[in-house]
Amino acid sequence: MLASFDAHIFWEALSSKPYWNGALLALELTLVSLGVACVIGFFLALGRSSRFRWVRAFVFFYNWIFRATPTLLQLLFIWNALPQLWPVFAGSWFKPFLAAFIALSLNEAAYMSEIIRAGLLSVDPGQELAARALGMTRPRILRRVIVPQAIRIIIPPTGNEFITLLKLTSLAFVISLHELLTAAQVHATVDFRYPEAYGAALVYYLAIVSVLMAVQAQLEKRFTWSSAGRRRRNPVPAVAHDAR
Amino acid sequence: MKRYAAPLILLAAIAALAVVGTAGASHQVKSPVKGSFRYCSDPTFPPMESTTTAGKPTGFDIDMANAIGKFWKVKANFVQTAFPGLLPALSAKKCNMVISGIFITPDRVKSFPAVSYMKTHRALVVQAGNPKKIKGPNDLSGKLVAVQAGTKYEEYLKALNDQFKSAGRPQFTLQSYPGDTDAVAQLLIGRADAVLTQDTSGAFQKQAHPGKLALAYLFPETDSFGIYYRPSDKKIGVALRTAIKQLKKNGTLKRIAAKHQIPVSDVK
Numbered sequence: 001m002l003a004s005f006d007a008h009i010f011w012e013a014l015s016s017k018p019y020w021n022g023a024l025l026a027l028e029l030t031l032v033s034l035g036v037a038c039v040i041g042f043f044l045a046l047g048r049s050s051r052f053r054w055v056r057a058f059v060f061f062y063n064w065i066f067r068a069t070p071t072l073l074q075l076l077f078i079w080n081a082l083p084q085l086w087p088v089f090a091g092s093w094f095k096p097f098l099a100a101f102i103a104l105s106l107n108e109a110a111y112m113s114e115i116i117r118a119g120l121l122s123v124d125p126g127q128e129l130a131a132r133a134l135g136m137t138r139p140r141i142l143r144r145v146i147v148p149q150a151i152r153i154i155i156p157p158t159g160n161e162f163i164t165l166l167k168l169t170s171l172a173f174v175i176s177l178h179e180l181l182t183a184a185q186v187h188a189t190v191d192f193r194y195p196e197a198y199g200a201a202l203v204y205y206l207a208i209v210s211v212l213m214a215v216q217a218q219l220e221k222r223f224t225w226s227s228a229g230r231r232r233r234n235p236v237p238a239v240a241h242d243a244r
Numbered sequence: 245m246k247r248y249a250a251p252l253i254l255l256a257a258i259a260a261l262a263v264v265g266t267a268g269a270s271h272q273v274k275s276p277v278k279g280s281f282r283y284c285s286d287p288t289f290p291p292m293e294s295t296t297t298a299g300k301p302t303g304f305d306i307d308m309a310n311a312i313g314k315f316w317k318v319k320a321n322f323v324q325t326a327f328p329g330l331l332p333a334l335s336a337k338k339c340n341m342v343i344s345g346i347f348i349t350p351d352r353v354k355s356f357p358a359v360s361y362m363k364t365h366r367a368l369v370v371q372a373g374n375p376k377k378i379k380g381p382n383d384l385s386g387k388l389v390a391v392q393a394g395t396k397y398e399e400y401l402k403a404l405n406d407q408f409k410s411a412g413r414p415q416f417t418l419q420s421y422p423g424d425t426d427a428v429a430q431l432l433i434g435r436a437d438a439v440l441t442q443d444t445s446g447a448f449q450k451q452a453h454p455g456k457l458a459l460a461y462l463f464p465e466t467d468s469f470g471i472y473y474r475p476s477d478k479k480i481g482v483a484l485r486t487a488i489k490q491l492k493k494n495g496t497l498k499r500i501a502a503k504h505q506i507p508v509s510d511v512k
Contacts, residue, residue: 083433090434092388092417173393174426176419182393185328189394192355194332 009193013184013200022183023204026169029097029179033104034112034162040105041112048117059113066110072171075103079175096177100169108165115157119150152223159216163209180204275316276483277340283309283320283471284339286327288392288423291448291504292345292469304444305343307500308361312487326422328394331356334472340480341473345442347396348470358470359484361497364510366397367446368461369431369439376437378460386414390427390436393420396467397440425449432456442467444506451505 013019047059066074079099083090123146131141170181178186184201188194285305287293293303301322313320323339330342334356348358370378376387384401385408391397398420405415419436421427428449430436441449443462450457471488473480491497498508 080429080433083435087434092435094435096419174422176390176393176421178393178420186394188332189328192331192335194335 005195005199006193009191010196010199013187013197014203016183016187018178018183018186019180019200019204022178022180023208025097025177026166026179027208029100029104029169029172029177030162030166033101033108034158034165036101036105037108037112037161038116038158040109041114041116044109044113045116045120048113049120063110063113066107071103071107071168072174074107075100075171075175078103096172096175099175100172100177104165104168104172108161111161112158115154115161116150118157119152119154120146122153123149148223152220155216155219155223159212162212166205166208273315273317273486274483275318276477276479277316277318280319280321281313281316281341281480282323282339283341283343284323284325284330284333285309285342285344286325286330286423288327288425289345289442289445290425290452291444291506292442293343294425304362304500304504304506305345307503308491308497309343311491311496311500312484315487315490316483327392331472334474337474340477341471341484343471345444345469346472348468349396352472355475356472357475357481358472359481359488360468360470361488361492362469362501362506362510363466363512364469364506365443365466366400366463367441367443367459369428369441369446369449370437370458370460371431371434372456372458374458374460378438380461381463384416384438386416387437388417388419388435390419390421390430390439392424392427392441393422395424401440428457444510447505 044059044062047055050056050059079096083094088094127145127149128141131145136144169177169179172179173182180201184197187200188197285293285301287295287301287303289303291303293301293305296302301324306322309320309322323333325333325338325344327344327346330344330346331352333339334342342356346352348360352358368378368381368384370376376383378384378387381404384404389401391401398418401416401418405418408415419427419430421430424441424445427436427439427441428445431439432453438460443459446457446459450459471484473484488497492511497511501508501511
Protein backbone atom coordinates (compact mmCIF):
# COMPACT_ATOMS: atom_id res chain seq x y z
CA MET A 1 0.00 0.00 0.00
CA LEU A 2 1.10 3.55 -0.57
CA ALA A 3 1.27 4.45 3.06
CA SER A 4 2.42 7.98 2.61
CA PHE A 5 2.00 9.29 -0.92
CA ASP A 6 0.97 12.90 -0.47
CA ALA A 7 -1.06 13.81 -3.55
CA HIS A 8 -0.92 17.46 -2.60
CA ILE A 9 2.90 17.59 -2.64
CA PHE A 10 2.86 15.62 -5.88
CA TRP A 11 0.55 18.12 -7.62
CA GLU A 12 2.47 21.02 -6.18
CA ALA A 13 5.71 19.58 -7.64
CA LEU A 14 4.04 18.70 -10.93
CA SER A 15 2.72 22.22 -11.42
CA SER A 16 5.78 24.03 -10.04
CA LYS A 17 7.81 26.34 -12.22
CA PRO A 18 11.21 24.62 -11.82
CA TYR A 19 9.72 21.36 -13.14
CA TRP A 20 8.06 23.05 -16.08
CA ASN A 21 11.20 25.03 -16.89
CA GLY A 22 13.35 21.94 -16.40
CA ALA A 23 11.18 19.88 -18.73
CA LEU A 24 11.15 22.65 -21.30
CA LEU A 25 14.91 22.97 -21.10
CA ALA A 26 15.40 19.21 -21.50
CA LEU A 27 13.05 19.19 -24.49
CA GLU A 28 14.64 22.23 -26.14
CA LEU A 29 18.13 20.85 -25.66
CA THR A 30 17.07 17.48 -27.07
CA LEU A 31 15.33 18.97 -30.10
CA VAL A 32 18.09 21.37 -31.14
CA SER A 33 20.84 18.82 -30.47
CA LEU A 34 19.07 16.08 -32.40
CA GLY A 35 18.22 18.48 -35.23
CA VAL A 36 21.82 19.56 -35.67
CA ALA A 37 23.03 15.99 -35.14
CA CYS A 38 20.81 14.83 -38.03
CA VAL A 39 22.33 17.43 -40.35
CA ILE A 40 25.93 16.70 -39.33
CA GLY A 41 25.18 12.97 -39.29
CA PHE A 42 23.78 13.11 -42.82
CA PHE A 43 26.97 14.62 -44.20
CA LEU A 44 29.09 12.23 -42.17
CA ALA A 45 27.09 9.34 -43.62
CA LEU A 46 27.67 10.66 -47.14
CA GLY A 47 31.33 11.15 -46.28
CA ARG A 48 31.66 7.48 -45.44
CA SER A 49 31.23 6.64 -49.11
CA SER A 50 33.14 9.63 -50.44
CA ARG A 51 35.60 9.18 -53.25
CA PHE A 52 38.22 11.13 -51.26
CA ARG A 53 40.25 9.07 -48.89
CA TRP A 54 40.78 11.92 -46.40
CA VAL A 55 37.02 12.50 -46.12
CA ARG A 56 36.45 8.84 -45.30
CA ALA A 57 39.30 8.97 -42.80
CA PHE A 58 37.85 12.07 -41.16
CA VAL A 59 34.43 10.45 -40.75
CA PHE A 60 36.00 7.33 -39.32
CA PHE A 61 38.04 9.40 -36.88
CA TYR A 62 35.03 11.51 -35.86
CA ASN A 63 32.81 8.53 -35.16
CA TRP A 64 35.61 6.82 -33.32
CA ILE A 65 36.27 9.79 -31.00
CA PHE A 66 32.66 10.62 -30.21
CA ARG A 67 31.41 7.10 -29.74
CA ALA A 68 34.38 5.78 -27.80
CA THR A 69 34.34 8.45 -25.08
CA PRO A 70 31.59 8.96 -22.48
CA THR A 71 29.16 11.80 -23.12
CA LEU A 72 29.83 13.04 -19.60
CA LEU A 73 33.52 13.36 -20.40
CA GLN A 74 32.73 15.29 -23.59
CA LEU A 75 30.48 17.66 -21.64
CA LEU A 76 33.11 18.25 -18.97
CA PHE A 77 35.81 18.66 -21.59
CA ILE A 78 33.90 21.34 -23.45
CA TRP A 79 32.92 23.16 -20.26
CA ASN A 80 36.06 22.87 -18.12
CA ALA A 81 38.95 22.01 -20.41
CA LEU A 82 38.26 24.36 -23.35
CA PRO A 83 38.56 27.53 -21.20
CA GLN A 84 41.99 26.39 -20.05
CA LEU A 85 43.09 25.73 -23.62
CA TRP A 86 41.51 28.92 -25.00
CA PRO A 87 40.60 31.56 -22.39
CA VAL A 88 37.94 32.95 -24.73
CA PHE A 89 35.68 30.08 -23.63
CA ALA A 90 35.75 31.40 -20.07
CA GLY A 91 33.70 34.41 -21.19
CA SER A 92 30.12 34.88 -20.09
CA TRP A 93 28.91 34.37 -23.68
CA PHE A 94 29.75 30.69 -23.37
CA LYS A 95 26.56 29.68 -21.57
CA PRO A 96 25.98 26.22 -20.08
CA PHE A 97 23.17 25.64 -22.59
CA LEU A 98 25.46 26.42 -25.51
CA ALA A 99 28.14 24.08 -24.16
CA ALA A 100 25.64 21.28 -23.60
CA PHE A 101 24.19 21.85 -27.06
CA ILE A 102 27.62 21.62 -28.69
CA ALA A 103 28.61 18.53 -26.73
CA LEU A 104 25.34 16.67 -27.25
CA SER A 105 24.95 17.49 -30.93
CA LEU A 106 28.54 16.55 -31.78
CA ASN A 107 28.14 13.34 -29.82
CA GLU A 108 24.76 12.49 -31.26
CA ALA A 109 25.94 13.23 -34.81
CA ALA A 110 28.28 10.24 -34.62
CA TYR A 111 25.40 7.92 -33.79
CA MET A 112 23.03 9.54 -36.28
CA SER A 113 25.61 9.16 -39.05
CA GLU A 114 25.54 5.39 -38.61
CA ILE A 115 21.74 5.32 -38.54
CA ILE A 116 21.53 7.46 -41.66
CA ARG A 117 24.21 5.38 -43.36
CA ALA A 118 22.15 2.27 -42.68
CA GLY A 119 19.14 4.04 -44.22
CA LEU A 120 21.07 5.08 -47.33
CA LEU A 121 22.51 1.58 -47.76
CA SER A 122 19.02 0.09 -47.54
CA VAL A 123 18.12 1.68 -50.88
CA ASP A 124 18.96 -0.68 -53.73
CA PRO A 125 21.92 0.62 -55.79
CA GLY A 126 19.85 -0.05 -58.91
CA GLN A 127 17.63 2.88 -57.95
CA GLU A 128 20.52 5.28 -58.23
CA LEU A 129 21.57 3.77 -61.54
CA ALA A 130 18.04 4.09 -62.86
CA ALA A 131 17.80 7.69 -61.72
CA ARG A 132 21.12 8.46 -63.36
CA ALA A 133 19.87 6.87 -66.54
CA LEU A 134 16.99 9.34 -66.41
CA GLY A 135 19.56 12.14 -66.36
CA MET A 136 19.09 13.22 -62.75
CA THR A 137 21.97 15.00 -61.01
CA ARG A 138 23.55 13.52 -57.86
CA PRO A 139 21.90 15.99 -55.40
CA ARG A 140 18.59 15.44 -57.12
CA ILE A 141 18.91 11.67 -56.92
CA LEU A 142 19.59 12.02 -53.21
CA ARG A 143 16.62 14.31 -52.65
CA ARG A 144 14.06 12.63 -54.86
CA VAL A 145 15.02 8.96 -54.90
CA ILE A 146 17.31 7.87 -52.09
CA VAL A 147 16.37 10.01 -49.07
CA PRO A 148 12.58 9.47 -49.29
CA GLN A 149 13.15 5.71 -49.22
CA ALA A 150 15.94 5.81 -46.65
CA ILE A 151 13.83 7.86 -44.24
CA ARG A 152 11.53 4.91 -43.54
CA ILE A 153 14.50 3.00 -42.22
CA ILE A 154 15.89 6.02 -40.36
CA ILE A 155 12.79 7.08 -38.42
CA PRO A 156 12.45 4.25 -35.83
CA PRO A 157 16.06 4.31 -34.58
CA THR A 158 15.95 8.12 -34.58
CA GLY A 159 12.99 7.92 -32.19
CA ASN A 160 15.22 5.80 -30.00
CA GLU A 161 17.98 8.38 -30.18
CA PHE A 162 15.56 11.15 -29.23
CA ILE A 163 14.56 9.28 -26.09
CA THR A 164 18.16 8.50 -25.18
CA LEU A 165 19.16 12.10 -25.74
CA LEU A 166 16.27 13.39 -23.64
CA LYS A 167 17.54 11.35 -20.74
CA LEU A 168 21.17 12.30 -21.44
CA THR A 169 20.33 15.99 -20.93
CA SER A 170 20.26 15.32 -17.19
CA LEU A 171 24.05 14.92 -17.39
CA ALA A 172 24.27 18.65 -18.05
CA PHE A 173 23.84 19.05 -14.30
CA VAL A 174 27.62 18.80 -14.03
CA ILE A 175 28.01 21.98 -16.05
CA SER A 176 25.39 23.79 -13.95
CA LEU A 177 22.53 23.39 -16.42
CA HIS A 178 19.47 22.48 -14.38
CA GLU A 179 16.92 20.45 -16.29
CA LEU A 180 14.05 18.26 -15.16
CA LEU A 181 15.93 15.71 -13.07
CA THR A 182 17.80 18.44 -11.20
CA ALA A 183 14.51 20.17 -10.48
CA ALA A 184 13.27 16.91 -8.96
CA GLN A 185 16.43 16.52 -6.88
CA VAL A 186 16.20 20.06 -5.58
CA HIS A 187 12.50 19.71 -4.85
CA ALA A 188 13.17 16.52 -2.93
CA THR A 189 15.72 18.20 -0.68
CA VAL A 190 13.20 20.86 0.34
CA ASP A 191 10.76 18.63 2.23
CA PHE A 192 12.35 15.19 1.76
CA ARG A 193 9.32 13.78 -0.04
CA TYR A 194 10.96 11.55 -2.63
CA PRO A 195 8.05 9.53 -4.02
CA GLU A 196 6.21 12.75 -4.88
CA ALA A 197 9.26 14.67 -6.17
CA TYR A 198 10.56 11.84 -8.37
CA GLY A 199 7.04 10.81 -9.36
CA ALA A 200 6.36 14.25 -10.79
CA ALA A 201 9.56 14.08 -12.89
CA LEU A 202 8.48 10.63 -14.08
CA VAL A 203 5.18 12.05 -15.31
CA TYR A 204 6.99 14.74 -17.31
CA TYR A 205 9.34 12.26 -18.96
CA LEU A 206 6.45 9.93 -19.79
CA ALA A 207 4.46 12.82 -21.23
CA ILE A 208 7.32 14.02 -23.45
CA VAL A 209 8.10 10.52 -24.73
CA SER A 210 4.40 9.80 -25.35
CA VAL A 211 4.10 12.89 -27.52
CA LEU A 212 7.23 11.87 -29.38
CA MET A 213 5.84 8.38 -30.00
CA ALA A 214 2.66 9.86 -31.44
CA VAL A 215 4.71 12.13 -33.72
CA GLN A 216 6.85 9.19 -34.78
CA ALA A 217 3.79 7.11 -35.65
CA GLN A 218 2.50 9.96 -37.82
CA LEU A 219 5.86 10.37 -39.55
CA GLU A 220 6.09 6.66 -40.24
CA LYS A 221 2.66 6.71 -41.79
CA ARG A 222 3.60 9.70 -43.89
CA PHE A 223 6.65 7.95 -45.36
CA THR A 224 5.06 4.59 -45.95
CA TRP A 225 4.45 3.81 -49.60
CA SER A 226 3.48 0.19 -49.66
CA SER A 227 1.39 -0.34 -46.57
CA ALA A 228 -2.30 -1.07 -46.71
CA GLY A 229 -3.11 1.88 -44.43
CA ARG A 230 -1.66 4.38 -46.84
CA ARG A 231 -3.22 2.86 -49.92
CA ARG A 232 -6.67 2.98 -48.44
CA ARG A 233 -6.42 6.69 -47.91
CA ASN A 234 -5.05 7.36 -51.41
CA PRO A 235 -6.89 5.00 -53.72
CA VAL A 236 -5.02 4.06 -56.85
CA PRO A 237 -6.13 6.44 -59.60
CA ALA A 238 -8.07 5.36 -62.64
CA VAL A 239 -4.92 4.51 -64.58
CA ALA A 240 -5.61 0.87 -63.82
CA HIS A 241 -8.75 1.17 -65.89
CA ASP A 242 -6.94 1.88 -69.14
CA ALA A 243 -4.39 -0.81 -68.50
CA ARG A 244 -7.09 -3.41 -68.56
CA MET B 245 51.22 19.25 -0.08
CA LYS B 246 49.64 16.08 -1.37
CA ARG B 247 53.01 14.32 -1.18
CA TYR B 248 52.99 14.59 2.59
CA ALA B 249 49.33 13.58 2.96
CA ALA B 250 49.93 9.86 3.51
CA PRO B 251 52.51 10.13 6.31
CA LEU B 252 50.45 12.94 7.90
CA ILE B 253 47.34 10.78 7.96
CA LEU B 254 49.31 7.92 9.47
CA LEU B 255 50.73 10.22 12.12
CA ALA B 256 47.32 11.63 12.94
CA ALA B 257 45.79 8.17 13.05
CA ILE B 258 48.42 7.11 15.57
CA ALA B 259 47.82 10.28 17.57
CA ALA B 260 44.06 9.78 17.48
CA LEU B 261 44.50 6.16 18.48
CA ALA B 262 46.60 7.13 21.49
CA VAL B 263 44.20 9.85 22.60
CA VAL B 264 41.02 7.86 22.12
CA GLY B 265 42.64 4.77 23.56
CA THR B 266 43.20 6.48 26.89
CA ALA B 267 39.78 8.12 26.76
CA GLY B 268 38.16 4.77 26.14
CA ALA B 269 39.92 3.23 29.07
CA SER B 270 38.75 5.80 31.59
CA HIS B 271 35.10 5.81 30.44
CA GLN B 272 32.80 2.88 30.16
CA VAL B 273 31.57 3.52 26.60
CA LYS B 274 28.63 1.65 25.15
CA SER B 275 28.34 1.66 21.39
CA PRO B 276 24.90 2.30 19.91
CA VAL B 277 25.80 0.09 16.95
CA LYS B 278 27.22 -3.42 16.62
CA GLY B 279 30.61 -3.83 14.97
CA SER B 280 30.50 -0.84 12.66
CA PHE B 281 28.53 2.15 11.51
CA ARG B 282 28.23 3.78 8.11
CA TYR B 283 28.33 7.50 7.48
CA CYS B 284 27.33 9.22 4.25
CA SER B 285 29.68 11.93 2.99
CA ASP B 286 30.26 13.94 -0.17
CA PRO B 287 34.05 14.18 -0.49
CA THR B 288 34.11 17.40 -2.51
CA PHE B 289 34.46 19.85 0.36
CA PRO B 290 38.06 20.05 1.54
CA PRO B 291 39.32 20.32 4.20
CA MET B 292 36.18 18.81 5.74
CA GLU B 293 36.21 15.91 3.30
CA SER B 294 37.81 15.21 -0.04
CA THR B 295 39.62 12.36 -1.71
CA THR B 296 43.35 11.94 -2.16
CA THR B 297 44.72 11.50 -5.65
CA ALA B 298 44.65 7.77 -4.89
CA GLY B 299 40.90 8.05 -4.24
CA LYS B 300 40.98 7.60 -0.48
CA PRO B 301 38.67 9.82 1.58
CA THR B 302 40.46 12.33 3.78
CA GLY B 303 39.61 15.37 5.86
CA PHE B 304 38.37 16.59 9.21
CA ASP B 305 35.06 14.73 9.04
CA ILE B 306 36.75 11.48 8.05
CA ASP B 307 39.17 11.70 10.99
CA MET B 308 36.33 12.67 13.31
CA ALA B 309 34.21 9.72 12.15
CA ASN B 310 37.14 7.39 12.78
CA ALA B 311 37.67 8.99 16.21
CA ILE B 312 33.98 8.40 17.03
CA GLY B 313 34.41 4.81 15.84
CA LYS B 314 37.45 4.35 18.08
CA PHE B 315 35.51 5.89 20.94
CA TRP B 316 32.65 3.42 20.46
CA LYS B 317 35.17 0.64 19.68
CA VAL B 318 33.54 0.00 16.31
CA LYS B 319 34.58 0.55 12.70
CA ALA B 320 33.52 3.70 10.81
CA ASN B 321 32.64 3.00 7.18
CA PHE B 322 32.62 5.77 4.61
CA VAL B 323 29.71 5.81 2.14
CA GLN B 324 30.26 8.21 -0.76
CA THR B 325 27.13 10.17 -1.63
CA ALA B 326 26.52 13.31 -3.69
CA PHE B 327 25.58 16.30 -1.56
CA PRO B 328 21.92 16.61 -2.64
CA GLY B 329 21.57 12.89 -1.92
CA LEU B 330 22.99 12.92 1.61
CA LEU B 331 19.80 13.20 3.64
CA PRO B 332 17.84 11.04 1.16
CA ALA B 333 20.47 8.32 1.66
CA LEU B 334 20.11 8.69 5.41
CA SER B 335 16.35 8.27 5.23
CA ALA B 336 16.78 5.31 2.85
CA LYS B 337 19.05 3.70 5.51
CA LYS B 338 22.09 3.68 3.25
CA CYS B 339 23.99 4.96 6.27
CA ASN B 340 23.51 5.51 10.02
CA MET B 341 24.50 9.16 9.94
CA VAL B 342 25.58 12.01 7.70
CA ILE B 343 29.00 13.56 8.42
CA SER B 344 29.72 15.84 5.50
CA GLY B 345 30.32 19.47 6.47
CA ILE B 346 26.58 19.97 6.37
CA PHE B 347 24.86 22.84 8.22
CA ILE B 348 22.31 22.48 10.95
CA THR B 349 19.34 24.43 9.61
CA PRO B 350 15.79 24.75 10.96
CA ASP B 351 14.15 23.07 7.96
CA ARG B 352 16.60 20.15 7.90
CA VAL B 353 16.22 19.63 11.64
CA LYS B 354 12.46 19.33 11.10
CA SER B 355 13.16 16.02 9.34
CA PHE B 356 16.42 14.87 10.93
CA PRO B 357 17.99 15.65 14.32
CA ALA B 358 21.64 16.77 14.39
CA VAL B 359 24.59 17.05 16.76
CA SER B 360 26.73 20.16 16.31
CA TYR B 361 30.52 19.87 16.31
CA MET B 362 31.90 22.99 14.66
CA LYS B 363 30.94 26.65 14.12
CA THR B 364 32.32 28.50 11.11
CA HIS B 365 31.68 31.46 8.83
CA ARG B 366 30.59 31.64 5.22
CA ALA B 367 33.01 33.33 2.86
CA LEU B 368 33.19 34.80 -0.61
CA VAL B 369 36.18 33.40 -2.48
CA VAL B 370 37.48 35.35 -5.48
CA GLN B 371 40.45 35.27 -7.85
CA ALA B 372 43.73 36.50 -6.37
CA GLY B 373 43.96 40.30 -6.31
CA ASN B 374 40.14 40.48 -6.39
CA PRO B 375 39.96 41.81 -9.99
CA LYS B 376 36.21 42.51 -9.75
CA LYS B 377 36.58 44.41 -6.45
CA ILE B 378 34.07 42.29 -4.55
CA LYS B 379 33.95 43.47 -0.95
CA GLY B 380 30.66 41.94 0.13
CA PRO B 381 27.44 40.33 -1.06
CA ASN B 382 26.23 43.67 -2.45
CA ASP B 383 29.05 43.72 -4.99
CA LEU B 384 27.86 40.45 -6.55
CA SER B 385 25.27 42.34 -8.59
CA GLY B 386 25.90 41.77 -12.31
CA LYS B 387 28.69 39.23 -11.74
CA LEU B 388 28.97 35.47 -12.30
CA VAL B 389 28.77 33.47 -9.09
CA ALA B 390 29.44 29.72 -8.81
CA VAL B 391 28.22 27.60 -5.95
CA GLN B 392 27.54 23.99 -4.97
CA ALA B 393 24.02 22.86 -5.86
CA GLY B 394 21.50 21.91 -3.20
CA THR B 395 23.32 23.85 -0.49
CA LYS B 396 22.21 26.66 1.81
CA TYR B 397 24.69 28.85 -0.09
CA GLU B 398 22.67 28.35 -3.24
CA GLU B 399 19.44 29.12 -1.40
CA TYR B 400 20.93 32.30 0.03
CA LEU B 401 22.26 33.43 -3.37
CA LYS B 402 18.88 32.88 -5.00
CA ALA B 403 17.24 35.02 -2.33
CA LEU B 404 19.94 37.67 -2.76
CA ASN B 405 19.30 37.70 -6.51
CA ASP B 406 15.59 38.24 -5.85
CA GLN B 407 16.53 41.20 -3.63
CA PHE B 408 18.65 42.68 -6.43
CA LYS B 409 15.74 42.26 -8.80
CA SER B 410 13.23 44.00 -6.57
CA ALA B 411 15.76 46.76 -5.90
CA GLY B 412 16.10 47.24 -9.67
CA ARG B 413 19.77 46.29 -9.66
CA PRO B 414 21.33 43.90 -12.18
CA GLN B 415 21.13 40.30 -11.05
CA PHE B 416 24.16 38.01 -11.05
CA THR B 417 24.43 34.85 -13.11
CA LEU B 418 24.24 31.91 -10.75
CA GLN B 419 25.84 28.60 -11.73
CA SER B 420 25.31 25.62 -9.43
CA TYR B 421 27.69 22.67 -9.62
CA PRO B 422 27.57 19.17 -8.14
CA GLY B 423 30.56 19.75 -5.85
CA ASP B 424 32.11 22.62 -3.93
CA THR B 425 35.44 21.92 -5.64
CA ASP B 426 33.68 22.12 -9.03
CA ALA B 427 32.48 25.61 -8.11
CA VAL B 428 35.95 26.74 -6.99
CA ALA B 429 37.35 25.28 -10.23
CA GLN B 430 35.24 27.84 -12.11
CA LEU B 431 37.28 30.59 -10.40
CA LEU B 432 40.53 28.92 -11.41
CA ILE B 433 39.30 28.46 -14.99
CA GLY B 434 38.54 32.18 -15.00
CA ARG B 435 34.82 31.85 -15.64
CA ALA B 436 33.33 32.74 -12.25
CA ASP B 437 33.88 36.03 -10.41
CA ALA B 438 33.07 34.70 -6.95
CA VAL B 439 32.23 31.50 -5.09
CA LEU B 440 30.21 31.35 -1.90
CA THR B 441 31.43 28.64 0.43
CA GLN B 442 32.66 28.10 3.99
CA ASP B 443 35.76 29.79 5.37
CA THR B 444 37.18 26.32 6.02
CA SER B 445 36.87 25.42 2.36
CA GLY B 446 38.01 28.86 1.22
CA ALA B 447 41.15 28.75 3.37
CA PHE B 448 41.95 25.27 2.15
CA GLN B 449 41.48 26.11 -1.52
CA LYS B 450 43.59 29.23 -1.13
CA GLN B 451 46.40 27.12 0.22
CA ALA B 452 45.94 24.38 -2.36
CA HIS B 453 46.23 26.90 -5.21
CA PRO B 454 48.84 29.39 -4.00
CA GLY B 455 48.64 32.83 -5.56
CA LYS B 456 45.40 32.11 -7.42
CA LEU B 457 42.60 32.70 -4.91
CA ALA B 458 41.70 35.15 -2.17
CA LEU B 459 39.06 35.41 0.55
CA ALA B 460 37.12 38.59 -0.24
CA TYR B 461 34.55 38.62 2.52
CA LEU B 462 33.65 36.74 5.70
CA PHE B 463 29.99 36.75 6.74
CA PRO B 464 29.59 37.82 10.36
CA GLU B 465 27.05 35.10 11.24
CA THR B 466 28.25 31.62 12.18
CA ASP B 467 26.94 28.31 10.91
CA SER B 468 27.04 25.03 12.76
CA PHE B 469 28.26 21.88 11.08
CA GLY B 470 26.33 18.91 12.40
CA ILE B 471 26.08 15.15 12.28
CA TYR B 472 22.59 14.14 11.15
CA TYR B 473 20.95 10.88 12.18
CA ARG B 474 17.50 9.33 11.84
CA PRO B 475 14.90 10.50 14.36
CA SER B 476 14.11 6.87 15.19
CA ASP B 477 17.77 6.22 16.17
CA LYS B 478 17.58 7.87 19.61
CA LYS B 479 20.41 5.66 20.90
CA ILE B 480 22.75 6.95 18.21
CA GLY B 481 21.81 10.54 19.04
CA VAL B 482 22.65 10.13 22.73
CA ALA B 483 25.88 8.27 21.99
CA LEU B 484 26.91 10.89 19.39
CA ARG B 485 26.40 13.71 21.86
CA THR B 486 28.54 11.92 24.45
CA ALA B 487 31.22 11.11 21.88
CA ILE B 488 31.45 14.68 20.55
CA LYS B 489 31.53 16.12 24.06
CA GLN B 490 34.31 13.75 25.02
CA LEU B 491 36.32 14.28 21.83
CA LYS B 492 36.09 18.04 22.36
CA LYS B 493 37.09 17.73 25.99
CA ASN B 494 40.13 15.55 25.41
CA GLY B 495 41.35 17.74 22.57
CA THR B 496 40.96 15.17 19.77
CA LEU B 497 38.80 17.43 17.61
CA LYS B 498 41.16 20.40 18.09
CA ARG B 499 44.07 18.22 17.07
CA ILE B 500 42.22 17.04 13.94
CA ALA B 501 41.28 20.64 13.13
CA ALA B 502 44.90 21.76 13.40
CA LYS B 503 45.99 18.91 11.15
CA HIS B 504 43.61 20.12 8.42
CA GLN B 505 44.47 23.83 8.80
CA ILE B 506 41.10 24.68 10.36
CA PRO B 507 41.15 27.36 13.09
CA VAL B 508 40.98 25.38 16.35
CA SER B 509 38.65 28.07 17.70
CA ASP B 510 35.98 26.80 15.26
CA VAL B 511 35.65 23.59 17.27
CA LYS B 512 32.92 24.63 19.69
